[in-house]
Amino acid sequence: MERSSSQLENMRPSGIKPPSRLPAMASTVAARTLAEASQSSLNARNGTSDGSIMGPPSGIPSKHKPSGLPEPPTKRKTLIERAAEPLHPPRSHLPAVNRLQPSSGHARTKSQPTSGPRKASNISLASAVAKSGARPASQQNAIAAQKREQVPSGLEDDLDVDSSGVMGKRKAWDTNGRLHDMEAMYIELRTQFASAAETKNTMEETLSAYKMQIEDLKQANRELSSENKNLSSDLDRAKNDLHATAIDMRQAKRDHERDLLDMECKTERSISDIQRQHEKDVSRLEREREKAGDAHEREIERLKKDWQQQRDVEVDTMRKRQIEEMSQMQSNHDSTLATLQLELDTSRRSDEGRAAESATQAEALRHTISSLQSQLEIANSTMVSLRSQNSAAESRNAALEQDKAALISKTHFLEGNQEAQSLEFTTMSDQLRHAVEAKEATLETLRREEMLRRKLNATILELKGNIRVFVRTRPLLDGEADPSRVEYPDSDALEGGRELVVHAPTSFSVTGKERNEKHNYAFDRVFGPGLDNLAVFEDCRDLIQSVIDGYNVSILSYGQTGSGKTFGMSGVNGVIPSSINILLSEIRRLKTKGWEYAVEASFVEVYNETLNDLLGDAKTWDEGDGDTNTNGKNKRKEKHEIHHDAMNGKTTVTNLTSTQLWPPQEKIVSQETSTDSAGNEDDDSAVAASAYMQRTIDNLLDTAARNRRVAATKANERSSRSHSIFMLNLKGRCTATNESSEGVLNLVDLAGSERLKQSGAEGSRKLETAAINKSLSSLGDVIAALGSKGGVNDAHVPYRNSKLTYLLQNSLGGKAANGKSSRTLMLLHLSPLAAHWQESRSSLLFGAKVHGTHIGTAKKR
Numbered sequence: 012m013e014r015s016s017s018q019l020e021n022m023r024p025s026g027i028k029p030p031s032r033l034p035a036m037a038s039t040v041a042a043r044t045l046a047e048a049s050q051s052s053l054n055a056r057n058g059t060s061d062g063s064i065m066g067p068p069s070g071i072p073s074k075h076k077p078s079g080l081p082e083p084p085t086k087r088k089t090l091i092e093r094a095a096e097p098l099h100p101p102r103s104h105l106p107a108v109n110r111l112q113p114s115s116g117h118a119r120t121k122s123q124p125t126s127g128p129r130k131a132s133n134i135s136l137a138s139a140v141a142k143s144g145a146r147p148a149s150q151q152n153a154i155a156a157q158k159r160e161q162v163p164s165g166l167e168d169d170l171d172v173d174s175s176g177v178m179g180k181r182k183a184w185d186t187n188g189r190l191h192d193m194e195a196m197y198i199e200l201r202t203q204f205a206s207a208a209e210t211k212n213t214m215e216e217t218l219s220a221y222k223m224q225i226e227d228l229k230q231a232n233r234e235l236s237s238e239n240k241n242l243s244s245d246l247d248r249a250k251n252d253l254h255a256t257a258i259d260m261r262q263a264k265r266d267h268e269r270d271l272l273d274m275e276c277k278t279e280r281s282i283s284d285i286q287r288q289h290e291k292d293v294s295r296l297e298r299e300r301e302k303a304g305d306a307h308e309r310e311i312e313r314l315k316k317d318w319q320q321q322r323d324v325e326v327d328t329m330r331k332r333q334i335e336e337m338s339q340m341q342s343n344h345d346s347t348l349a350t351l352q353l354e355l356d357t358s359r360r361s362d363e364g365r366a367a368e369s370a371t372q373a374e375a376l377r378h379t380i381s382s383l384q385s386q387l388e389i390a391n392s393t394m395v396s397l398r399s400q401n402s403a404a405e406s407r408n409a410a411l412e413q414d415k416a417a418l419i420s421k422t423h424f425l426e427g428n429q430e431a432q433s434l435e436f437t438t439m440s441d442q443l444r445h446a447v448e449a450k451e452a453t454l455e456t457l458r459r460e461e462m463l464r465r466k467l468n469a470t471i472l473e474l475k476g477n478i479r480v481f482v483r484t485r486p487l488l489d490g491e492a493d494p495s496r497v498e499y500p501d502s503d504a505l506e507g508g509r510e511l512v513v514h515a516p517t518s519f520s521v522t523g524k525e526r527n528e529k530h531n532y533a534f535d536r537v538f539g540p541g542l543d544n545l546a547v548f549e550d551c552r553d554l555i556q557s558v559i560d561g562y563n564v565s566i567l568s569y570g571q572t573g574s575g576k577t578f579g580m581s582g583v584n585g586v587i588p589s590s591i592n593i594l595l596s597e598i599r600r601l602k603t604k605g606w607e608y609a610v611e612a613s614f615v616e617v618y619n620e621t622l623n624d625l626l627g628d629a630k631t632w633d634e635g636d637g638d639t640n641t642n643g644k645n646k647r648k649e650k651h652e653i654h655h656d657a658m659n660g661k662t663t664v665t666n667l668t669s670t671q672l673w674p675p676q677e678k679i680v681s682q683e684t685s686t687d688s689a690g691n692e693d694d695d696s697a698v699a700a701s702a703y704m705q706r707t708i709d710n711l712l713d714t715a716a717r718n719r720r721v722a723a724t725k726a727n728e729r730s731s732r733s734h735s736i737f738m739l740n741l742k743g744r745c746t747a748t749n750e751s752s753e754g755v756l757n758l759v760d761l762a763g764s765e766r767l768k769q770s771g772a773e774g775s776r777k778l779e780t781a782a783i784n785k786s787l788s789s790l791g792d793v794i795a796a797l798g799s800k801g802g803v804n805d806a807h808v809p810y811r812n813s814k815l816t817y818l819l820q821n822s823l824g825g826k827a828a829n830g831k832s833s834r835t836l837m838l839l840h841l842s843p844l845a846a847h848w849q850e851s852r853s854s855l856l857f858g859a860k861v862h863g864t865h866i867g868t869a870k871k872r
């Protein structure tokens with residue numbers, strides 16, 4: 012008969028299994044406990060053991076798993092239930108074991124990631140469970156035997172008991188058998204109950220172990236909390252320490268940075284000193300080498316000439332001597348031959364006369380024949396001796412011939428020597444050619460060195476900054492007294508002083524308290540009253556050099572009237588004459604390296620915002636501003652307009668006289684300079700060229716001064732009320748390297764910087780002062796704008812606010828439209844007098860404003 016699953020469900024709450032299965036179940040429950048616990052835990056770890064997740068242990072009927080066991084008939088079930096009811100253990104007992112198994116497995120799964128003590132508790136639980144559930148096989152067999160013993164005797168035949176002790180089915184009519192079965196089941200159940208009770212005890216033990224463990228854990232937790240607190244306080248302390256250390260570190264870092272800056276400054280200074288020294292040494296060595304090379308070449312030439320002359324003289328002398336000797340020998344030989352011939356003829360004639368006399372006298376003198384014959388024999392012997400003499404003369408003649416041949420061969424030998432000499436001459440020519448090639452190679456090296464020097468100079472100037480400020484105090488002049496107190500704290504520094512401390516005159520407050528102010532300043536260089544123009548110019552050299560290298564440079568002399576601006580600019584060894592000297596010597600030096608330069612000069616004045624050509628005609632200057640002259644005619648002065656070429660960054664002023672300073676004009680070259688075969692000027696011509704240049708400059712400066720005198724009755728007065736700009740335009744080209752450069756040097760003597768209020772000027776003087784102040788403040792504004800914008804093209808720089816700044820637009824440290832940039836040096840002049848303290852202070856403030864301005868890197872076009 013088929014049973015539905017609902018029927019099976021209804022049977023489950025009784026907890027009684029089909030009889031045939033009970034013994035097996037009873038025997039395996041205890042043994043299964045540990046195995047299932049391990050299986051369960053394995054499932055918990057692996058997720059599944061038989062394909063299901065966390066399924067109940069095998070042997071325990073699942074809600075969703077239909078039991079495969081045969082179901083008892085309904086009436087039997089009622090009997091069983093009835094028989095079992097009073098004995099049935101509380102439902103919770105069996106499941107308690109079953110519940111423990113998954114829960115122990117679950118607990119273990121959960122405890123896996125935890126720390127030591129927890130793990131230990133799991134282990135103790137597992138061992139507890141093992142104690143209760145896991146019995147060895149021998150123990151299990153004993154239980155089975157016990158079960159068999161518990162079956163009443165006599166029933167064994169009726170029972171279908173297999174070897175393992177599992178009972179089989181009984182026939183339906185075998186009520187006794189069934190009763191036996193029931194009893195057996197009862198016994199089995201009791202065994203189960205006992206086992207469950209044992210398990211319960213074990214569980215209680217486990218529980219108490221858990222509780223103890225929990226207590227331990229709580230204690231550990233408390234200890235950990237206190238430890239945590241200690242650690243927190245340690246952490247706070249460590250944080251405080253860290254904070255203090257960080258502050259110390261920051262302080263140390265600041266100190267370190269300051270030290271580093273100091274070191275950098277010192278290094279920079281020493282680099283510049285070394286560089287300067289190096290340049291000096293290089294130029295000195297170059298000069299010496301050039302001189303030594305020239306002297307050496309001249310010496311070689313001289314020696315060659317001397318040697319050739321000496322050789323020619325010697326050859327001539329030898330030739331003459333040989334010719335003389337030969338002619339002497341020839342004449343001796345000829346005279347000897349003539350003498351011998353004469354003797355022979357004489358002898359022959361006398362013999363013939365005597366023979367004829369003997370023959371005519373033979374008939375008459377037959378008695379003297381024998382004597383005559385003997386005389387004839389004597390004559391014959393004389394003839395023989397004469398013949399022997401003749402042969403001796405002939406042999407002598409042959410010897411002379413040999414001498415002649417020897418002399419000829421000697422002449423030939425001498426001629427051969429001449430070939431050797433010409434060979435030597437060829438060798439010398441080769442050597443000369445090699446020397447010329449070596450000279451060319453040296454020239455090439457020098458050119459490369461020159462390029463390197465230019466780069467180094469540019470780097471040094473970039474490091475020094477494109478706007479520099481030097482401050483100079485002039486000495487007290489005769490009759491001057493009451494100097495202001497100025498200190499130069501670092502004037503002994505190797506690279507020169509940079510600091511200045513100015514003490515204000517002592518003043519008194521309203522309460523009568525004495526006030527002594529002092530102000531500290533630092534500039535690129537500070538020159539005390541003991542330093543002369545040469546010392547000041549020494550620090551300007553590199554800027555002048557950079558004009559030759561193709562940069563635009565402005566040197567501006569700033570200060571109140573009488574502070575020494577003109578003295579520093581145009582005086583003896585002032586910036587203008589010293590610059591020209593440097594330029595000339597550099598141009599000459601560079602000529603040996605293949606560079607040719609052209610220098611033009613012009614001189615312009617900015618007076619009341621009007622341009623005047625200081626090399627032009629001054630008579631028209633003051634009349635030309637729209638006024639009528641004495642004749643009643645409106646005589647307009649030459650109009651000068653400023654133009655800036657955006658393409659090449661050049662500035663031009665229309666109708667401005669310009670004088671060519673270099674190369675010297677043709678007439679002067681032919682008169683005063685000469686060049687050697689290599690195209691180099693000799694020393695005399697260099698001196699002459701220098702003198703020419705000096706004369707030209709003197710003329711130029713005289714013309715400018717004269718024009719100023721013409722323009723104003725008081726020359727000095729005018730000069731202090733106008734800005735004068737001496738402009739030098741240098742164009743250079745090196746054909747060997749196809750390089751070119753173009754630089755402009757503006758040497759500006761600014762008008763006195765008196766304050767309007769202080770000067771108490773009235774009328775036209777007031778207008779002049781206002782114009783001067785406007786242009787000077789425009790100058791400050793332009794430099795400040797360049798500094799704040801970094802000198803970039805698109806920044807608005809108010810160049811147009813004054814004629815001065817507009818004229819100097821391309822030379823004030825900014826960048827021209829073509830990217831060419833420039834360098835500026837402000838020479839700040841101070842009066843040493845205490846009475847001029849306020850003016851000196853304004854000048855220093857102006858200089859400090861300019862000095863604080865950094866303008867971007869200068870760029871050569």
Ligand SMILES: Nc1ncnc2c1ncn2[C@@H]1O[C@H](COP(=O)(O)OP(=O)(O)OP(=O)(O)O)[C@@H](O)[C@H]1O
Binds near residue numbers: 485543573840
């Ligand atoms: N370093 C110096 N050593 C000696 N004398 C000096 C020095 N500086 C200036 N002087 C003298 O001081 C006087 C005034 O100098 P200078 O004319 O150069 O001043 P300035 O500032 O150009 O005046 P101005 O603005 O009126 O042209 C002159 O007599 C000059 O010789």
